Amino acid sequence: MENNKYNSMFLILLYFFFIIMSMSMLLLGVQVFSGIAATVDDNYQIRTSLSYVATSVRQGNQKDNIFIEQYGPAKMLVIVDDNGITADEKRIYHYNSALYEINIRQGVAFKLDDGVKIVEIEDFAFDLQDGILNIAAKNTKGIYQTLSVTLRA
Amino acid sequence: MQKREPVKISSPFMEIIISLGVLAICSVIVVGVFLGADSLRKKSTDLLTANLIAQSEAEYIFQNAADYQNTTIIKDYDREWQPVSGNGEFVMIINISRQETARGFMTTGKVEIVKNTPYPYLKNSEGTLISYEVKRYDNE
Numbered sequence: 001m002e003n004n005k006y007n008s009m010f011l012i013l014l015y016f017f018f019i020i021m022s023m024s025m026l027l028l029g030v031q032v033f034s035g036i037a038a039t040v041d042d043n044y045q046i047r048t049s050l051s052y053v054a055t056s057v058r059q060g061n062q063k064d065n066i067f068i069e070q071y072g073p074a075k076m077l078v079i080v081d082d083n084g085i086t087a088d089e090k091r092i093y094h095y096n097s098a099l100y101e102i103n104i105r106q107g108v109a110f111k112l113d114d115g116v117k118i119v120e121i122e123d124f125a126f127d128l129q130d131g132i133l134n135i136a137a138k139n140t141k142g143i144y145q146t147l148s149v150t151l152r153a
Numbered sequence: 154m155q156k157r158e159p160v161k162i163s164s165p166f167m168e169i170i171i172s173l174g175v176l177a178i179c180s181v182i183v184v185g186v187f188l189g190a191d192s193l194r195k196k197s198t199d200l201l202t203a204n205l206i207a208q209s210e211a212e213y214i215f216q217n218a219a220d221y222q223n224t225t226i227i228k229d230y231d232r233e234w235q236p237v238s239g240n241g242e243f244v245m246i247i248n249i250s251r252q253e254t255a256r257g258f259m260t261t262g263k264v265e266i267v268k269n270t271p272y273p274y275l276k277n278s279e280g281t282l283i284s285y286e287v288k289r290y291d292n293e
Contacts, residue, residue, distance in 0.1 A: 014169055021176060025183055032187045032194075039194045043201050050205065132216060145202060148209035150216040 042139040048119045049099045049137045050147045053077065053092055053126075056101075057133055060090070063151045068128050074112055077126045077133075082106075091115070094124035185274060192272040199243070202234050203266040203282045206245065211264055214249060215289050218260040221249040243268055243282070257292035 057066060060079040069076050074093040081088045087106040092099065093115070100115035123138035131151045136144045210228075214221060225248050229241025248263040264285045271279040 011169070014173070017173075018176065021180060025180060028184065028187050032191050036190060036194045039198055043197060047201055054208075132212065145205055146209065147205045148212045150212040 038140065042141070045119055045121045046137045046139055046145045049121045049124060050135055050145065052099070052118055053135050054147055054149050056090060056092060057149050057151070061149075061152045063131055066128075066133065066151055068126050072112060075126060080106065092118075094121070097122060099124050188274040192275045192278070196272055196275065196278065199234075199268070200282060203243070206230075206234070207264045207266055207283055207285055210245065210247060211262055211285060211287050214247065214262050215260065215287065218251070218258075218289055218291060221260065222251050224249045242270060254290075257290060260289045260291065262287045262289075 056079060057077075060066065060081055065080045065082070067078050069078050071091070071093070074095050076091045076093040079090040079092075081090070089104055089106050091102050091104070093112070094100070095112045095115070098120045099118040100112070101118055102110060102115035104110055121137055122140055122142075123144075125136045125144075127134040127136075128151075133149045133151060134146055135149070136146045138144050225246065228245045228247075229237045229239055230243040230245070231237045232242045234243065244267045246263075246265045246267065248265075249260065251258055251260045262285075264283075264287070266282045266284075268279050268282050271277070
């Protein structure tokens with residue numbers, strides 16, 4: 001009788017062990033998977049936003065055609081495309097936790113909502129110093145990743 | 154001499170012991186896979202950061218190409234990619250050579266980022282993370 005009792009106890013303990021092990025595996029898996037998903041998202045947002053701005057700058061890369069301007073609450077990177085007859089502008093700015101772009105004729109007023117959303121990003125900043133454009137994108141962990149692009153004379 | 158009686162193990166009990174063994178082996182494999190995946194995640198972020206740092210560095214070099222002759226620059230970074238003075242987890246090696254050609258100067262830059270210690274649970278993960286070679290021609 002006593003022996004039977006111990007056997008049952010041992011079996012129950014074994015089942016508990018199984019349950020705990022399986023639960024820990026599951027939790028570890030969830031943690032690793034959510035970490036991977038968050039990293040993929042973070043890397044995508046940072047890589048896309050930085051590459052997008054760098055490529056835009058390199059396409060119209062001339063010192064005099066690229067400048068930074070405050071427009072309402074948003075700081076904008078302005079890339080001017082002047083063909084001698086008309087001057088168009090590509091304006092890139094951070095608004096509503098996303099990177100926006102708008103292509104307009106120079107001097108035309110617009111609302112920040114009018115732009116096209118490129119990618120969602122926590123924060124994005126530009127800084128132009130000594131012919132080098134420094135671009136910084138903030139990930140969800142609050143860390144800034146930066147990229148520098150040299151403007152051609 | 155007294156004969157010892159063999160210990161009888163019931164078949165359900167054996168089944169449980171075998172299941173436990175299988176569970177233990179599977180757990181070790183699964184944990185290894187999870188830890189490897191976590192290291193891959195870290196490697197992916199490091200690759201992104203290494204790319205951005207190497208690109209930025211190449212831009213700085215080429216803006217001031219005339220200031221560089223045949224030079225090697227070494228920069229160390231810690232695990233969080235903060236610059237440190239030596240023995241960093243990541244080391245950036247920049248080799249710059251400037252050669253006179255018939256019509257000007259050709260600056261060649263090689264930027265390489267090396268990881269000194271391997272990622273845990275990833276085989277052969279130390280060594281070169283990325284390597285770029287960039288060239289710029291100046292006619293002055």
